[in-house]
Amino acid sequence: MLFSIPKLDKEIGKEVSAYVDQLTKPVGSLGRLEKLAIELAEMTGNKFPDVSPPGVLVFAADHGVAKEGVSAFPPEVTAQMVWNFVQGGAAINAFSRQIGALFAVVDVGVAAPIEHKDVIAKKVRYGTNNFCETEAMSSAEAEQALIVGYEQAKEIIDKGARTLIVGEMGIGNTTTASAILTAVSGKPIEQLVGRGTGISEEKLAHKASVIRRALSLHQPDPSKPMELLSKIGGLEIAAMAGAMLAAAERRVPILLDGFICTVAALVAKLFAPAVADYMIAGHRSSEMGHQVALELLGKEPLIDLNMRLGEGSGAAVAFPLLIFATAMVKEMATFASARISNSVEGEEKQ
Numbered sequence: 001m002l003f004s005i006p007k008l009d010k011e012i013g014k015e016v017s018a019y020v021d022q023l024t025k026p027v028g029s030l031g032r033l034e035k036l037a038i039e040l041a042e043m044t045g046n047k048f049p050d051v052s053p054p055g056v057l058v059f060a061a062d063h064g065v066a067k068e069g070v071s072a073f074p075p076e077v078t079a080q081m082v083w084n085f086v087q088g089g090a091a092i093n094a095f096s097r098q099i100g101a102l103f104a105v106v107d108v109g110v111a112a113p114i115e116h117k118d119v120i121a122k123k124v125r126y127g128t129n130n131f132c133e134t135e136a137m138s139s140a141e142a143e144q145a146l147i148v149g150y151e152q153a154k155e156i157i158d159k160g161a162r163t164l165i166v167g168e169m170g171i172g173n174t175t176t177a178s179a180i181l182t183a184v185s186g187k188p189i190e191q192l193v194g195r196g197t198g199i200s201e202e203k204l205a206h207k208a209s210v211i212r213r214a215l216s217l218h219q220p221d222p223s224k225p226m227e228l229l230s231k232i233g234g235l236e237i238a239a240m241a242g243a244m245l246a247a248a249e250r251r252v253p254i255l256l257d258g259f260i261c262t263v264a265a266l267v268a269k270l271f272a273p274a275v276a277d278y279m280i281a282g283h284r285s286s287e288m289g290h291q292v293a294l295e296l297l298g299k300e301p302l303i304d305l306n307m308r309l310g311e312g313s314g315a316a317v318a319f320p321l322l323i324f325a326t327a328m329v330k331e332m333a334t335f336a337s338a339r340i341s342n343s344v345e346g347e348e349k350q
C-alpha cells in the first residue's frame with residue numbers, strides 16, 4: 001500500500017523558532033513547550049495552528065492468544081468495555097470530555113456481536129486466531145483492518161479533529177504488541193514483555209513462552225508490516241496504524257498513547273517512514289517494553305505519570321500541553337510589542 005505523506009515544513013519551523021525567541025521570556029525558558037510549538041508548526045504548515053478539538057478513536061478487537069491465559073482478565077471484558085465506552089464510563093470517556101474531544105469507538109474485531117448506534121460497526125472478523133497455533137489473520141483481513149482505521153481517521157478529521165489520538169481495547173493485546181515488538185526490535189523477550197492488566201510473576205513467564213512459541217512458528221520478516229500484522233498482529237493494532245497514516249497524509253499531528261499505541265506506530269512507520277514525523281509521544285507507560293518502543297521510534301514522551309491503561313488515556317492526559325504550546329505562540333507578547341528590554345547577553349541561546 002502506498003501512502004503519500006507530505007514533508008515537514010522546516011521553513012515555518014525556523015520562523016516559529018525565531019518568533020518564540022522574541023516572546024517576553026528568557027530564550028529557551030519554556031523548554032519543551034517551545035520545541036513542541038515548533039514541531040506543531042512544521043507538521044501543520046501553520047505558524048499558529050489549532051490543535052483543538054482533538055479526535056479520539058478507540059479501536060476494539062479480540063485476540064485469539066487470550067486463550068493461552070496471558071491476561072489477568074477474561075476476553076469477554078473487551079465487549080463489556082465497549083458497552084462502557086458508549087455509556088461514557090471508561091477513563092478515556094472522562095478524559096475525552098475534559099479535553100473537548102470528538103470521540104468514537106470502533107468495533108474492528110470484537111469476538112461478540114455488538115449492535116449499538118454509537119459503536120461504529122466495522123468488524124473484520126470475530127477476533128484473531130490464536131497465533132500460537134496458526135496465523136492471527138489473513139493478509140487480506142489485516143489490510144481490511146488497516147483500511148478501517150484509515151477511513152475512520154479520515155472521517156473524524158473531516159468532522160474537524162485537529163489532533164489525532166488513537167486508543168484501543170482488546171484483552172490480550174499486550175501479548176500481541178510484545179510479540180510484534182520482539183520481532184521488530186530483535187531484543188530479548190524478557191525486556192519487552194510486561195504485566196499488562198496485572199498478571200503474576202508465573203503468568204509473566206508463561207506469557208514470554210507463548211510469544212517465543214509464536215515467533216518460532218511464524219518467523220515473521222520484521223521489515224514487512226502486513227506480514228507482521230497477519231502472522232502475529234491484532235485487528236485494532238492494524239486499524240491504529242491505518243489511522244495514523246491517514247492523519248499524517250493530512251498533516252494532522254498524532255499524539256501517541258502508551259505501549260500498544262507505540263507498537264502500532266512502529267508498524268505504521270514500516271508502511272511509510274515519514275508517518276513518524278507527525279507523531280508526538282504523549283506519555284511513558286509503565287508497561288515494560290514501552291521505553292524500547294519509544295527509543296525505536298526516536299521519541300521522548302511529554303509526561304510520565306506511571307500510567308498503564310491504554311484506551312488513549314495517556315495521550316488524552318498529555319493533550320493540554322499541546323494547547324499550552326500553541327497558546328504560547330498565539331497569545332504571548334513580543335519584547336517589541338510589550339516594550340520590554342531584551343537580554344543584554346546578545347545572541348546567547350541556551
Ligand SMILES: Cc1cc2ncn([C@H]3O[C@H](COP(=O)(O)O)[C@@H](O)[C@H]3O)c2cc1C
Nearest residue numbers: 071073168169170171172173174196197310
Ligand atoms: C477493565 C479494563 C479496562 C481496560 N482498558 C484498557 N485496558 C487495557 O488492558 C488490555 C491489555 O492488557 P492484557 O494484555 O493484560 O489483557 C487492553 O484491552 C488494554 O487496552 C483495559 C483492561 C481492563 C481489564
Ligand SMILES: O=C(O)c1cccnc1
Nearest residue numbers: 258259260285287309310
Ligand atoms: O501502555 C499501554 O498501552 C497499556 C499497558 C497495559 C495494559 N494496556 C495498555
